[in-house]
Amino acid sequence: MSNLTKLEFVALDITGKNYLSWVLDAEIHLNANGLGDTIKVENKASNQEKVKAMIFLRHHLHEGLKMEYLTIKDPLILWNNLKERYDHQxxxxxxxxxxxxxxxxxxxxxxxxxxxxxxxxxxxxxxxxxxxxxxxxxxxxxxxxxxxxxxxxxxxxxxxxxxxxxxxxxxxxxxxxxxxxxxxxxxSRPTGSTPFPEANVVVNGPTRGCGRGHGRARGRRIDRGCGRGHNRGGLNSYSKRAKNDENHKRKTSGSNNHSEDSCYRCGGNGHWSRTCHTPKHLVDLYQESLKNKSKGNGKMPRVETNFVDEEGDSDYGNMDVTHLDIADFFADPNGKIDHLIGDGNVQQ
Structure with missing residues (x-):
């Protein structure tokens, strides 16, 4: 009974559009099963063979056709009726x-x-x-x-x-x-042109660490670390190195900016307070100006530190003008002189 659930070929449609192919398939399968004589005129097939052929033919009919030919029990009669009905195809x-x-x-x-x-x-x-x-x-x-x-x-x-x-x-x-x-x-490419190089392929020779020969710097950079557990993807490795270079530049630029900050001891640029060698009287003058700024309107007063008239008189009235003498530059009694350079930096 399991064979009844499986169609050997497409069942005959009620419209008959596949009748020609259905007739050919049905005849071939009946002959293969030893039932080909059941659909021939004046055949001598046994009743058992006719029943098997009838079951096979009805199994490959549309449900509507099964109901229309419900009373027919002879496979030859069913075969001829279908031929008369659909042979006009x-x-x-x-x-x-x-x-x-x-x-x-x-x-x-x-x-x-x-x-x-x-x-x-x-x-x-x-x-x-x-x-x-x-x-x-x-x-x-x-x-x-x-x-x-x-x-x-x-x-x-x-x-x-x-x-x-x-x-x-x-x-x-x-x-x-x-x-x-x-x-x-x-x-694939224009006539006369050379093929495009594949990714991660070094044209100028083997790379360092991946074979013999020196190659060029570019190839060594892309394939550096071959066989040492590094990422072999050329683009990924290059992007990582580019990111590290960018971080290094940021750190370097940050340190340069820090070195260019003003010294909070003397107000000079290019050094830190712990390395400041500015004389004490200049430092006191700078600190005093900061105090005046905090007490005033927020603007730092302009102070001439090294302006001295030949006769001691100043063209600026009562403004306090600091007089500097060469003795101010002696660091000790032995006579070693500190040289002022630039904006107040001191080198010994």
Missing amino acids: KTVILPKARYEWMHLRLQDFKSVSEYNSAIFRISSQLKLCGEKVTDEDMLEKTFSTFHASNVLLQQQYREKDFKKYSELISCLLVAEQNNELLMKNHE
């Missing part, structure tokens, strides 16, 4: 198949395989309807429908004197594959 399919054969052209298809499938389908329909289609007909149909740009190619195939359509179609399929490969190689 030949007269319906034949005109369409003839029309398709007449307008079939090789140049209308994108590939040889599509054309081959179409010509076999149409020729099969013609044969089922009683029309005779030979290899000579199929060869002539193919030769006469080549594209006009392939006239010479068509003549060359004719001169090979093919006897079977299968031989011609095999040559066409091989030629099509070769042409596709030729076009891919042609379109």
